[in-house]
Amino acid sequence: MTTQHDAVTPTTWYNILPDLPEPVPPMLHPGTKEPVTADDLAPLFPAELVAQELGGPREVDIPGPVLDLYRRFRPAPLVRAERLERALRTPARIYYKYEGGNPTGSHKLNTALAQAHYNKAAGVTALVTETGAGQWGSALGLACSFLELDCEVFMVRVSYDQKPYRRALMETYGAAVHASPSELTAAGRAALAADPAAPGSLGLAISEAVEAVAAAGGRAKYALGSVLNHVLLHQTVIGQEVLAQFARIGDYPDVVIGAAGGGSNFGGLAFPFLGEQLAGRRAVRAVAVEPASCPSLTAGRYDYDFGDSAGTTPLMKMHTLGHGFTPPAIHAGGLRYHGMSPIVSHLKELGLVEAVAVPQTACFEAGVAFARAEGVVPAPESTHAVRAAIDEALACRESGESKAIVFALSGHGHFDMQAYLDHFAGRLAD
Amino acid sequence: MTTQHDAVTPTTWYNILPDLPEPVPPMLHPGTKEPVTADDLAPLFPAELVAQELGGPREVDIPGPVLDLYRRFRPAPLVRAERLERALRTPARIYYKYEGGNPTGSHKLNTALAQAHYNKAAGVTALVTETGAGQWGSALGLACSFLELDCEVFMVRVSYDQKPYRRALMETYGAAVHASPSELTAAGRAALAADPAAPGSLGLAISEAVEAVAAAGGRAKYALGSVLNHVLLHQTVIGQEVLAQFARIGDYPDVVIGAAGGGSNFGGLAFPFLGEQLAGRRAVRAVAVEPASCPSLTAGRYDYDFGDSAGTTPLMKMHTLGHGFTPPAIHAGGLRYHGMSPIVSHLKELGLVEAVAVPQTACFEAGVAFARAEGVVPAPESTHAVRAAIDEALACRESGESKAIVFALSGHGHFDMQAYLDHFAGRLAD
Numbered sequence: 001m002t003t004q005h006d007a008v009t010p011t012t013w014y015n016i017l018p019d020l021p022e023p024v025p026p027m028l029h030p031g032t033k034e035p036v037t038a039d040d041l042a043p044l045f046p047a048e049l050v051a052q053e054l055g056g057p058r059e060v061d062i063p064g065p066v067l068d069l070y071r072r073f074r075p076a077p078l079v080r081a082e083r084l085e086r087a088l089r090t091p092a093r094i095y096y097k098y099e100g101g102n103p104t105g106s107h108k109l110n111t112a113l114a115q116a117h118y119n120k121a122a123g124v125t126a127l128v129t130e131t132g133a134g135q136w137g138s139a140l141g142l143a144c145s146f147l148e149l150d151c152e153v154f155m156v157r158v159s160y161d162q163k164p165y166r167r168a169l170m171e172t173y174g175a176a177v178h179a180s181p182s183e184l185t186a187a188g189r190a191a192l193a194a195d196p197a198a199p200g201s202l203g204l205a206i207s208e209a210v211e212a213v214a215a216a217g218g219r220a221k222y223a224l225g226s227v228l229n230h231v232l233l234h235q236t237v238i239g240q241e242v243l244a245q246f247a248r249i250g251d252y253p254d255v256v257i258g259a260a261g262g263g264s265n266f267g268g269l270a271f272p273f274l275g276e277q278l279a280g281r282r283a284v285r286a287v288a289v290e291p292a293s294c295p296s297l298t299a300g301r302y303d304y305d306f307g308d309s310a311g312t313t314p315l316m317k318m319h320t321l322g323h324g325f326t327p328p329a330i331h332a333g334g335l336r337y338h339g340m341s342p343i344v345s346h347l348k349e350l351g352l353v354e355a356v357a358v359p360q361t362a363c364f365e366a367g368v369a370f371a372r373a374e375g376v377v378p379a380p381e382s383t384h385a386v387r388a389a390i391d392e393a394l395a396c397r398e399s400g401e402s403k404a405i406v407f408a409l410s411g412h413g414h415f416d417m418q419a420y421l422d423h424f425a426g427r428l429a430d
Numbered sequence: 431m432t433t434q435h436d437a438v439t440p441t442t443w444y445n446i447l448p449d450l451p452e453p454v455p456p457m458l459h460p461g462t463k464e465p466v467t468a469d470d471l472a473p474l475f476p477a478e479l480v481a482q483e484l485g486g487p488r489e490v491d492i493p494g495p496v497l498d499l500y501r502r503f504r505p506a507p508l509v510r511a512e513r514l515e516r517a518l519r520t521p522a523r524i525y526y527k528y529e530g531g532n533p534t535g536s537h538k539l540n541t542a543l544a545q546a547h548y549n550k551a552a553g554v555t556a557l558v559t560e561t562g563a564g565q566w567g568s569a570l571g572l573a574c575s576f577l578e579l580d581c582e583v584f585m586v587r588v589s590y591d592q593k594p595y596r597r598a599l600m601e602t603y604g605a606a607v608h609a610s611p612s613e614l615t616a617a618g619r620a621a622l623a624a625d626p627a628a629p630g631s632l633g634l635a636i637s638e639a640v641e642a643v644a645a646a647g648g649r650a651k652y653a654l655g656s657v658l659n660h661v662l663l664h665q666t667v668i669g670q671e672v673l674a675q676f677a678r679i680g681d682y683p684d685v686v687i688g689a690a691g692g693g694s695n696f697g698g699l700a701f702p703f704l705g706e707q708l709a710g711r712r713a714v715r716a717v718a719v720e721p722a723s724c725p726s727l728t729a730g731r732y733d734y735d736f737g738d739s740a741g742t743t744p745l746m747k748m749h750t751l752g753h754g755f756t757p758p759a760i761h762a763g764g765l766r767y768h769g770m771s772p773i774v775s776h777l778k779e780l781g782l783v784e785a786v787a788v789p790q791t792a793c794f795e796a797g798v799a800f801a802r803a804e805g806v807v808p809a810p811e812s813t814h815a816v817r818a819a820i821d822e823a824l825a826c827r828e829s830g831e832s833k834a835i836v837f838a839l840s841g842h843g844h845f846d847m848q849a850y851l852d853h854f855a856g857r858l859a860d
Contacts, residue, residue: 072509072805079502083576101531103805105844145802146513165595165847172801172850371602372575375502375533414535414844417595420602 025317046122052230073102092396106411108139111234116143126150130205133333134166136225141173203309226262235268257407259384260288263341297355331419332380359430379411455747476552482660503532522826536841538569541664546573556580560635563763564596566655571603633739656692665698688838689814690718693771727785761849762810789860809841
């Protein structure tokens with residue numbers, strides 16, 4: 001119970017799949033190259049999540065226990081960035097949806113709670129996952145603590161080294177954390193044999209987590225923090241709240257902006273607005289922002305590829321830099337992924353989603369400007385959306401247009417201050 | 431503007447001074463030993479804050495611009511800790527008031543915004559302060575960024591070393607941060623001459639800040655994060671919100687608990703409840719919790735003493751360990767202060783406030799239990815209140831009483847994860 005609860009948190013998630021003008025190409029079995037079946041996915045996920053992954057109705061009921069957990073932290077505030085507007089001398093109306101107010105400090109908790117719930121209900125006793133920056137791992141760690149599940153996390157080594165306090169947070173919640181590549185799996189050992197100083201990647205950490213689940217023999221399942229349909233589904237709680245919040249204040253965005261690594265932050269905010277557009281009600285520009293150093297949507301090919309680096313997952317039709325791609329060690333660890341959500345990729349191909357790539361230093365400049373104007377220090381991932389929103393607002397200053405811009409402030413940067421120190425010291429490369 | 435605003439944030443601060451059965455002994459001039467006058471304090475503080483320090487009415491209007499800034503982040507949630515209650519198998523009703531949801535992650539922003547506002551209105555262009563754990567320094571840093579004031583912070587060296595990311599946060603807001611003792615002041619140089627590895631103390635950092643203000647020749651004023659009457663006044667926004675929140679849910683606390691270093695967190699929560707008691711309406715137990723290693727209220731003498739270690743501030747009648755006392759380098763840097771708010775000290779003498787001292791390891795055990803049950807990882811300071819609240823709840827389990835307990839969760843521990851790592855590694859001493 002919190003006194004801040006009000007009625008804007010939805011009771012259903014929004015599934016965009018039935019509204020798409022053309023269906024998303026299906027996930028393929030890596031051996032047969034046939035569309036995957038529920039049975040194929042059963043070793044990894046409980047039946048309810050498999051069903052969400054493969055389709056389902058436009059509106060999916062949020063289970064009561066999940067809604068109760070959501071309401072401990074939600075609704076997340078939609079804030080008019082009036083001080084930033086003044087600092088930019090822009091006629092644009094800038095809004096941000098702040099998902100960093102919950103105990104793990106990012107939007108990842110929205111799907112972590114849902115996934116932990118469905119696994120617990122299915123009798124699973126442990127979840128295994130990967131994490132990049134640590135936002136996802138700590139969210140799943142807390143969700144597992146709430147649901148009384150064991151939690152094991154393979155953390156990309158570059159983040160493990162850069163962010164020991166993210167690991168400490170996961171351990172505080174009771175999770176076991178391993179640097180990836182690790183000696184615990186064949187995929188990890190192979191990577192270490194090739195390069196003992198390998199910085200790791202989300203793709204490799206996924207391989208290790210999937211392998212560990214297979215080795216656990218049914219007791220454990222796998223949990224993924226982005227990319228998949230069911231993950232993006234859970235994140236639509238964000239965009240639906242924003243829709244309701246805009247209705248309350250009598251405004252509506254012209255542009256919706258989110259940083260995109262695997263796509264769940266962006267999709268969570270944008271899909272409910274795209275749903276409005278697909279239903280013929282109100283049009284919107286939806287802009288996905290990615291790092292220039294890991295530009296799957298803007299420079300990757302649109303093709304079937306593996307979700308992990310070892311090539312053990314089902315094949316997904318997506319924008320990809322190739323599953324062997326190891327992104328540079330930028331600070332936005334959550335955006336260091338070779339692929340992109342199949343739904344977001346499909347929407348990009350359909351012309352319903354725009355994509356831009358921005359360099360790291362310009363993002364941190366935007367992050368500092370935002371912090372001084374609005375108070376919240378953005379996570380490195382979130383600075384990508386801040387950068388794009390500021391650029392849109394500056395374009396409005398040039399054109400004189402008063403557009404409404406909303407962006408996803410997906411998390412705070414309290415665990416990422418080394419990145420800001422590096423930025424101030426001029427140590428960041430683009 | 432945030433969509434989370436509702437009507438529980440008060441428009442006035444509550445000044446407990448007129449309600450006290452006996453007046454608080456006045457602050458004395460260090461030279462004349464006479465009660466200080468407004469003129470004595472004018473070099474340090476603007477006139478409005480001096481007036482608040484020396485007395486004033488029961489209700490003090492919150493200036494509109496401060497209220498607007500408050501409403502960016504307030505009301506802070508009052509949360510029923512139902513999961514913690516179940517974990518403890520206690521019949522007690524446990525509530526916590528969470529002040530960590532704002533961008534600097536603690537209650538300190540409540541007075542930082544007020545102090546920056548009054549200084550700005552008086553034409554001051556820079557504020558100088560000290561900080562222990564960094565909560566206060568980062569709050570003042572943000573407030574100065576909002577009000578467009580320069581900000582200079584003397585940070586106790588042990589915290590400066592333990593918490594580089596708190597420093598990074600202050601710098602992100604544009605503040606200049608110095609480790610204290612520093613070479614910038616006579617007080618700092620004397621301390622370094624006596625011990626080049628001096629860990630510093632809040633008392634010494636105050637000396638340095640006050641000296642730096644004097645050297646700035648009127649352009650700069652001093653800001654203090656606790657202890658003083660006007661600081662505690664501003665923090666009563668906390669307890670007044672909690673009163674309104676309890677009225678909404680139809681409950682009322684038997685026990686009010688807060689960690690106490692200088693006393694502003696504890697006083698901010700407790701004073702409005704003590705006001706209810708002093709007005710003859712409802713009684714409450716008010717419990718101040720301090721570290722066993724820095725036990726001013728439970729083991730200090732009640733006497734006039736300096737607020738700083740160099741002996742340059744006015745004399746205050748308070749519970750003190752002596753202004754020469756350097757507390758051990760516990761992780762709760764915000765509680766490492768030799769003295770205690772004169773009002774809180776006076777209330778203790780009057781029997782209106784209880785005090786307990788708790789050892790560091792027991793606090794971190796409580797902090798971990800709280801994090802796993804409720805999600806929020808408490809700041810080391812806040813774990814002291816968590817410990818005392820858990821002990822009250824366990825006593826209820828023994829006695830079978832269903833008391834209502836409310837405690838101040840004054841901040842999150844995202845900048846304090848090294849302390850948790852040290853706790854897990856068994857490296858903490860009591």
